[in-house]
Amino acid sequence: MFETISKGFRAARERLTGKGELSEDVIDAALKDVRLSLLEADVEFRTVKKFLRAVKAKALGEEVQLVAKGKDGKVRVRPEDHFVHICHEALVELMGPVDTSLARANKGVTGIMMVGLQGSGKTTTTGKLARKLQKEGHKVMLVAADVYRPAAIHQLQVLGERLGVPVFARPGANPVDICRDATEQAAMEGMDFVLYDTAGRLTVDDALMEELEKIESSVHPANIFLVIDAMIGQDAVQTAKAFDERLELTGVVLTKLDGDARGGAALSIKAATGKPIKFLGMGESLDKLEDFRPEGLAGRILG
């Protein structure tokens, strides 16, 4: 999933192999390889600059030279290994920190509002999250709040049946009323979590945002997750900013990383929007949801 970026780091590593030390010229040459691969992977431009600046500062920094020589001045670390170590640290800083736990309501049922563009994987991710919560022993209800596409309601009902989770649906009704009534019912039934699968559009538009704002102010969900398709690359940044302006997102779920050789969105989102990625969609089936762990991803990128 990070083949493009990994290729750049591999090239940089090879370039450093056999070099005596990490001089500025040598670092600049290695960073050129990294820069090209980050841009090719569609990492947002400013994020690329921020990352390269951080790596260079670390590589030239005093602290780093100490590590390279060892505290007693004898141990030598190979420059290429040292460079990888620095890049690992910088990648983790770029993507983190992230707390993948869910916020809980002060009392009663906890709401999770799922928002995103059509086709981003919102309904699938709603099912995946329901499964995760169910496995943790929670009682979960799903709410079909995408009333514009009958197929979406049906899709959620199929998922609910498969999971053995109740689905609140009222085709034709107003989504705000649906979410409010569903929340009341979930509370009465002693549910722990209620997941609202809201409508998406092909692009961010005002009517969609207004509807989502109304749902938000009616049910006050503790979590608002934006689901984004990783394939859209750095457009993910604009999408996240547009949703966050209206909704105060609490986190992002990045889907379809399994089919994306670039993975640029995973690196850009936090740095460019301040919003943490909470989960990753790694396939179509319901068990393909991973907690977002910057250390693990940095490891995968650097091989």
Ligand code: GDP
């Ligand atoms: P929605 O319109 O946002 O509700 O999107 P859907 O949940 O209907 O998903 C759209 C398509 O993306 C479906 O074919 C899903 O099976 C697929 N999909 C969702 N998440 C993932 C993922 O993490 N990986 C892959 N490969 N496909 C996914």
